[in-house]
Amino acid sequence: MKTKENRERRALIVWIVLSAAVAAVIFSFSAQPAGQSDAVSKGLVAWILKTFFSESSLELIQRWDTPIRKAAHFTLYFLLGFCLTGAFGHQKRLPKVPAAIGTAGIYAALDELHQHFVEGRGPQMRDVLLDVCGAAAGAMCLALILYLVSKRKKT
Numbered sequence: 001m002k003t004k005e006n007r008e009r010r011a012l013i014v015w016i017v018l019s020a021a022v023a024a025v026i027f028s029f030s031a032q033p034a035g036q037s038d039a040v041s042k043g044l045v046a047w048i049l050k051t052f053f054s055e056s057s058l059e060l061i062q063r064w065d066t067p068i069r070k071a072a073h074f075t076l077y078f079l080l081g082f083c084l085t086g087a088f089g090h091q092k093r094l095p096k097v098p099a100a101i102g103t104a105g106i107y108a109a110l111d112e113l114h115q116h117f118v119e120g121r122g123p124q125m126r127d128v129l130l131d132v133c134g135a136a137a138g139a140m141c142l143a144l145i146l147y148l149v150s151k152r153k154k155t
Contacts, residue, residue: 008090015086022080023107029076030111034120041069073127074134080104081135085142097139104135 108131
């Protein structure tokens with residue numbers, strides 16, 4: 001029995017570390033002043049356009065900057081929701097998916113508040129909503145994976 005408990009404890013630690021790592025990446029991007037954030041974003045957009053479309057004109061970079069920024073928001077919070085669901089799955093008091101989405105939502109709101117204090121940045125409610133949607137998608141994705149694995153084990 002100790003072996004199963006040890007595996008569970010190690011898995012919980014891994015999920016918590018992964019969640020904290022994703023949260024740290026999100027925080028580091030939010031801590032960038034507007035000019036630095038814009039340069040990083042446009043550099044990423046240029047790389048994506050060159051790599052996948054062999055073109056990266058200034059006009060294309062400008063056109064794709066906002067959609068790619070928003071996709072990055074969604075993706076990072078997808079990962080956060082996924083990892084938090086894994087962590088909350090190791091306790092029995094709270095339902096894992098709502099707990100993960102709620103925690104990610106609180107983190108998203110606090111992250112936007114944090115941006116209020118960063119040079120040239122400001123909070124945007126639509127980013128919080130997009131972040132929560134990403135977290136919900138990630139949480140439901142892991143929940144679906146876990147459900148399918150459990151069904152397969154029973155057959």
